Amino acid sequence: MNFWEKFALLDRRIIFAFIFLALALPLFFTIHQPIPVSPEGRAYYESIENLPAGSKVLLSFDFDPPSSPELQPMAEATFKQLFTKNCKLVVIGLWPQGPQQAEKALASALKDPRFANKKLEYGADYANLGFMAGEDVVIQKMNSDIPSTFPSDYKGNATASLPIMKGVKNYKNFDFIINFSSGFPGTREWVQFCVDRSGSKMIAGNTAVQAPENYPYFRSGQLLGLLAGMKGAAEYETVSSQPGKGISFMGAQSVSHLIVMLFVILGNIAFFVSRRKR
Amino acid sequence: MRREIPLFITSVVGLIFIVRFFIPHEPFFSLENVSASWIQVIKAFAIWLGILNLLKVSLDKIYKKEKGWGYAGIIIVSFLAISIAGFFFPLWENRPAGDSYIEHARKFQYPGTSFDWFYTYVYAPLSSTMFATLAFFIASASFRAFRARSFQATLLLLAGFVVMLGSVPVGNVLFGWLPQGWQISDVADWVRNVPQVAGQRAIQIGIALGIISTSLRLILGIERSHLGGEA
Numbered sequence: 001m002n003f004w005e006k007f008a009l010l011d012r013r014i015i016f017a018f019i020f021l022a023l024a025l026p027l028f029f030t031i032h033q034p035i036p037v038s039p040e041g042r043a044y045y046e047s048i049e050n051l052p053a054g055s056k057v058l059l060s061f062d063f064d065p066p067s068s069p070e071l072q073p074m075a076e077a078t079f080k081q082l083f084t085k086n087c088k089l090v091v092i093g094l095w096p097q098g099p100q101q102a103e104k105a106l107a108s109a110l111k112d113p114r115f116a117n118k119k120l121e122y123g124a125d126y127a128n129l130g131f132m133a134g135e136d137v138v139i140q141k142m143n144s145d146i147p148s149t150f151p152s153d154y155k156g157n158a159t160a161s162l163p164i165m166k167g168v169k170n171y172k173n174f175d176f177i178i179n180f181s182s183g184f185p186g187t188r189e190w191v192q193f194c195v196d197r198s199g200s201k202m203i204a205g206n207t208a209v210q211a212p213e214n215y216p217y218f219r220s221g222q223l224l225g226l227l228a229g230m231k232g233a234a235e236y237e238t239v240s241s242q243p244g245k246g247i248s249f250m251g252a253q254s255v256s257h258l259i260v261m262l263f264v265i266l267g268n269i270a271f272f273v274s275r276r277k278r
Numbered sequence: 279m280r281r282e283i284p285l286f287i288t289s290v291v292g293l294i295f296i297v298r299f300f301i302p303h304e305p306f307f308s309l310e311n312v313s314a315s316w317i318q319v320i321k322a323f324a325i326w327l328g329i330l331n332l333l334k335v336s337l338d339k340i341y342k343k344e345k346g347w348g349y350a351g352i353i354i355v356s357f358l359a360i361s362i363a364g365f366f367f368p369l370w371e372n373r374p375a376g377d378s379y380i381e382h383a384r385k386f387q388y389p390g391t392s393f394d395w396f397y398t399y400v401y402a403p404l405s406s407t408m409f410a411t412l413a414f415f416i417a418s419a420s421f422r423a424f425r426a427r428s429f430q431a432t433l434l435l436l437a438g439f440v441v442m443l444g445s446v447p448v449g450n451v452l453f454g455w456l457p458q459g460w461q462i463s464d465v466a467d468w469v470r471n472v473p474q475v476a477g478q479r480a481i482q483i484g485i486a487l488g489i490i491s492t493s494l495r496l497i498l499g500i501e502r503s504h505l506g507g508e509a
Contacts, residue, residue, distance in 0.1 A: 012418040019417045033447035036463040039471075065402035066409035100387055100397060107389070133325060134318035141314040144307060156384040197299075208445075215475045216482065231445050254448035256413065261442055263421045264435070271425045 005277070008270035015263060022256040031251035040218050041235035044203050044225025047176070048081050055175035056088045056168075060190065061098035061105075067182035067207050072105060073246035074205040074233040075180050079109035081240050083118070088164050089126040090174070092150065094138055094185045099130045099154050122155075123162045130154035136189040143170055143197055171198040182207040187214045191222050205232060285499045291316075292497035333357065360401070363392035437473075441466045 051057070059078075063071050082089055091106070093099040106126065109115065120126060129150040132138045141149045146168055147159045159165050167173060177200050179190045187204040191214075195202050201224055206214055208229025217223040227236055230253055233246030291313045298306040336350035344350075364386045386393045426432040443449035444466020453462040495501035 010421070012421075015418045015421055016414045019414050023413065033451060035447050036450055036461070038463070038467050064405065065397075066405045068402065069406060069410075097397075100394075103387075103389070104398075132318070133322040134314070135321060137314045137317045137321070141311060141318070144311055148311075154387070156381060212470065212474055213478055213482075215470060216479050219471060219475050229445075234447075250447060254446040256417075257442045257446045258448055260417045260420050261439060263417065264424045264439070267421045267424070268426055268435070271427075 002273075002277075004270040004273040007266060008274050010267075018259050018263070019256055022259040023252045026251035026255050027249075029251070030248075031254070033250065033254065035234050035238045035247065035250065037235045037239045038228075038232075040215075040226040040228070041232055042225075042239055043218075044205075044227050044232075045081070045236055045239045047201070047203050047224040048078070048085065051085055051087065051176055053086045054088065055085070056090070056164075056173065057082055057176045057178060058171070058174045059089060059091045059102070059178045060180070061091060061093045061102040062095045062179065062181040062183075062186045063101065063207070064095055064097040064182070065101070068101060069245075069249070070207045070229045070233065071180045071182065071205055072101065073230070073244050073249075074227050074236055075102070075105040076108045077233070077237050077240060077242045077244055077246070078178060078205070079105055080112055080115070080242055083109060083112075083115045083120065087176075088124075090164060090168075091126070091128045093131045094135060096131050099128055102128055103154070123157070124164055127162050127164050128154040129159060135185040136193060139185065139189055139193040143194065146170055146173075171200045174200065176200075177202040179204045181205075182210055186210065187217070187223070191217045195222050208232075281502065281505055284505055285502070289497050289499060292493060296497075329357075360393065360396050363396050367392040437469055441469055444469075 059075075061075070079089070091099065091102045093102065106128070110120065130153060132150055134141070138149060147165060150159050153159055153162065171177070171194055177190065177194065179187050179202065181187045181190075181204065187206055187210070190202060190204070194200055202222075203225035204214060204223055205227040206229070208231070211226065211228030211232070214223060214226060218226045227233060230246055230249055233244075234250045235246075237244050237246045294306065294309045294313050298310040333354065336353045338344075339350040340347045340354075365383070367386075385391065387397075388394060420438070424431075424435045424438055426435050440462060443452070444462040444464075449462040449466070456462065492501065496504070
């Protein structure tokens, strides 16, 4: 058995070791690399940038901690851009862990000195309405009455008593909708039950695995912008000049993709050499 | 009657949602809201049912000392720990003088509570770790599956190669010699936005047709497998 034949039967633990090194080592170094921004990433940024100052925005956090390395960086950067535009933000979650992820992203954005000095007030500048069971049915129900769908917020206050919710009945009272999702219910359901029925304008941030199913909605204009995975977060941080976790993690992702492709190429050489010998 | 009543409810609720879509006026507006509230209540109960079922299965496993019963024990201990932290600990944690016990207990998810501690330092890292292990399995699977065995497999291999390298900045560094507009990230964008979107649309149209036919079968009472027993 020659080298290539042995290589074709490589123990997977060796591949695991290479991937571990490829992911871990770049975290200790700063790798400067130009990040190309895709049309959908640029559209995401520009959609927010083109909002009039003080717009009312609804954000739905439909993911849990496993997806947070991909979605949390884009959520934090989104909050920062929205606060820069003095937008009023209402957060909800269709996944039980969503509102808690939103709280963490909000806390991180509010630590930024640009907004710490603004003394943004809970209830007036932003609010978290928490989780509501019912999945896609909740999106449907919000079409007619948001305060009755979310009677109280994350902190137990009556939703109707929050100044930010004054005059809010349904989606038509929001200027913009943003969804961060990693599965069901997620962007697809928001497009089908909210955008298509109420005509709302919406952008989304998805995990890299989920994004491909939502590209058709971006191409058709039902989604005005789409961020896909950690690369999407890095693109958004680049275009909005807010360097964060997305950009810093791209080093590890670059090296790991290179290692995987290297193994795939070598695996194919081994495959052809072994086949010719047979 | 055991079958007729659920069939009737399914038909009525299904029709309400369809009619409401085409006639967005009263009384269909209110009827849809009532139906949606019922669905929410049922789904909330389903969460409890899921929890109780998980506990029952785990307890059975421990009682019968089945293979892997230790893991079932971990499930129960974890469940109890996080439930006790969520239900009871906020009652004793930094309760402001003006807050009633019930008001204070609602703040179980607040930063600094025991529940938040479990969420931030136990649940989030563990679940992220589980998800991260996918990277290792994907790498190993790619090595074995991405082989140019046939024309279709070669196409898949090439698409995978372009999208994987085009999705990271290093791809453009390696293939920087390509002409402007033909950089590997541009080709990856094309793959994602043209052939991929075409395939996705075909799949989604197929799914939609499947949903329409299944929904009609449910509403008309032809499909009865969801009621249990024989279809």
